[in-house]
Amino acid sequence: MTYRVIQWATGMVGQESILGVLAHPDLELVGCWVHSADKAGKDVGEICGIDPIGVVATNDVDALLALDADCVIYTPVMASTTTVIKLLESGKNVVTPVGWIYPGESPKVAAIEDAARRGNATLHGTGINPGGITERLPLLLSSWCRNITHVRAEEFSDIRNYPTASVVRDVMMFGTPPEAAQTSPMPTILGLGFCESIDMIAAELGWTLDADKRTTHEMATATQDLDTPVGVIEAGTVAAQRFTWEGLVDGQPVITVRVNWLMGEEHLEPAWTFGAGAARPGPQDHEGEGRGQRFEVELTAEPPVSVVVHGLHPPVVGQNPEIGLTGPAMHCVNAVPYVCAAEPGIKTYLDLPLIAGRAAV
Template sequence: MLRVVQWATGGVGKAAIEAVRQHPELELAGCYVHSADKAGKDVGEILGIDPLGVVATNEVEDILALDADAVVYAPLVPDPDEVARILRSGKNVVTPVGWFYPSERDTALEQACLDGGVSLHGTGINPGGTTELHPLVLSAMTSAVTYVRSEEFSDMRTYNAPDVLRWVMGFGGTPDEARKSPMLKVLSGGYRQSVRMCLDTLGIADAQIRSSHEIAVATAPIDSPLGVIDAGSVAAQRFSWDAVVGDRVVVRIAVNWLMGEKNLEPAWEFGPGGERYEIEVKGDPDTFVTIHGWQPASVAEGLRRNPGIVATANHCVNSIPYVVAAEPGIRTCLDLPPVAGRAHPDLLAGRAEPSLPTVTGRRDRP
């Protein structure tokens, strides 16, 4: 069994703990929390379930000293120095908050991986799946690729993180506040990496990456997780990253985040497809895929348990055996074999040891 530490217990962190508990190769070994209120509590209490026998800590040194194979690193904002310390302690790191396709500027973290004999892997859903892995996999069915697009259409009323929505993402504020917020810069860190991975892997040369940010305001009060959004306040945002060759867009990644489809100016809508992810590859032949299921069926359902957040956590957790087995260094999805989930525990009943070669073939920790 691989011993896993969960770092931070927000929505993704809690879902990751659930995924670890259901994965036949993994066991929860520790948990880092930022809040003093959570420190010292059994992780089960933090999740609102029965005790798990693992006590959360807000002491970094406790985690660094722990005997563990991997850390699911899921804070709101990544700290490279923090990640380097984890890596040097001999623990692999899987994270949804960065390092999907890092540049040569990440030599310090590459060295930390080598010092600890471990790997760092960024993954998730968007970015980290739909924005580079899935388009590239689908491109295998096409020759002479001319265009790749990945686009998300989501109702943000299902995202139960009011502080993030208001103070990080800028919803409920003025358009000027949203334009001046750090959101575009924060998002660009990951999405530009996704664009570059597509460009490099497809072999598209001399492309320039451009970003854009559009805003819609409420025309009447809108109920949301952060409270009522008043008329004139930000109620929808579109971000896009285009790779352009000459005057032609060759790769586009975009997100459409709306507080519902009513009372918006401009009058944006999801269209007949509803909430979804779209992946498009143009070439010979064209490919067009729509993904449903990663957005909840209702606002109430999303506030209880958002499947997009769960999918993000699952992609991280399911990557752990592959990352542990990889050679030390920063490893992207291009460096790993296809990552798969595992069967429901009920389907493994009666099997003394699951026959999963990614575990038996892993290297030992230093």
Template sequence: MVLRVVQWATGSVGRAAIGAIVAHPELELVGCWVHSADKHGCDAGELAGLDPLGVRATSSVEEILALEADAVVYAPLVPSSREVAALLRSGKNVITPVGWYYPTDKETTKVEQACLDGGVSLHGTGIDPGGVTEVFPLLLSSMSSAVTFVRAEEFSDIRTYGAPDVVRSIMFFGSTPEQARTGPMLDLLSRGFTQSVRMVVDTLGIGGDVDIRPRHELAVATAPIDSPIGVIEPGQVAAQKFFWEAFVGDRLVVQIGVSWLMGEEHLEPAWTLGEEGERFEIEVRGNPDTFVTIRGWQPESVEAGLASNPGIVATAAHCVNAVPYVCAADPGVVTSVELPMVAGRAHPDLLGA
């Protein structure tokens, strides 16, 4: 049975998700919601840079709610519990990269009953958070006993992230250090990454009084730096690091971090991405230890990243590949530790007759 899927929003993740839905043999794109009135009526395939698909985008929420569909890949810039609850009550499973990875009871208040009312499920997934930061470390932990420490870390050149308004106005690159320190980014990121830390802590069974502490560091430009958001002048923020660390007493047990740099020149402190360049790293300390470096989810150049960022595509693919599993789950908020192993599907050329 083919599952009918709606794509909600057509930013970078949404456009990649449309391509992944089209390539998935168990899914069919039947609807597309867009924020911009300029996109209303456009073909969803053309919005995603594909051939026309015969699915017209709409800016009408009511039209999407009335549509017969099994699932929605919900990928706006900022999530709305109200929107998600409405989609769930309309009988559509929701898979999203913008929240609900491992929510507390308080964080599910507005959506849990909506799941039950609609007889469907809500699932948060993605890459960082949603994959590298909790799902993959936990998978690797199955190869060790007596785990004592887990680390998951991203090292990226933020110039390849094709969302200049987000980079400047939300991430506060190009701002003063004080503006970046008091801006919303740490709080916004903490909503997701804290859930990643708690998933690892709870699933491993780490007990005692666990204290999760956020940490934010930044570097400024020492000379003008050309970037997709314009020139970053000396003294303006040109690199940032965020960490979420779980302690039991004085003992560090889980560490999740991201390092985002506008290149590796003219920074104070003189940060670099290290000899290995852009990558994701996962470390599990136990018997035995495990250390994994993931490549391929960052582009080979700034220009390539602005054209198609592999990390964005991976985020969308993880959401889309989860659709059949979420649709088969019992109603409610379902996390990655409650689903079977989510797998991709073969290229259409390899599927046979």
């Protein structure tokens, strides 16, 4: 069976998703929504830098709602519950990296569940971090363990791979004085997704968490002016950040999710680095900056199990940032057949079967 897919937005994730749909033997791209006026009317292949594929991008939402399609891969910069409800009501399944990994209960969630039932459609939230490393992988590893007392999922990324100044400077607040970055919305914005991951792990492993999770925000500053893809980060301003969210039982952490974002490993105060886990043996090894980028998952249990995931970051810092978005895009693409086959409603990893990729055609 071939599933007919609409791609919603053609940013970095969206373009990687389109390439993934074209490479997937069970999927056919039949439509594409774009936000930018200058992309509307263009062949989707042209937007992605490949040959024309005969699918024209549009910003006409109603035309896409009326289109016969099985699934929408929904990757805009910000999620719109209103749009997702319209898509579900129109009978289209939705896979997305922008939320709903384990959304709990709220009036908005109830409205989405209603729309999904009316449209006989399914919504699934996925991704890498959150949406993979912080809940799917720990749950997979947990099946080899007993007496689990702690779960840690951690990202180590060179933030020079993120070339978008409006995000890195204005939202993440790199390059601002530490006192200003203290007011960053990032712990809240990121925390929405990561706290869903923590809740999913706790629910499945059997922890009843304290009502409040603990959030910690640490910073390092530049010891000299740093030349970066988002401009000069001035000495004394924020050049590295570490955010930690902890699920607690009686005040003690049982689940720890952490991101370490560094503008390189040199010229930081305190002198943060990617640490001892940086070595990357094997055929994909490479020399130079950024080689310590990775994700780690560790279970304190019998036996203690840990994995280090390489390959999800651009191998050369500052080049081909889109490589970092292939993973989250493909997790969406590969989920499509499973989500189309699922019962209506919001379905998480706890509801769906194992999601796998496909061999090259």
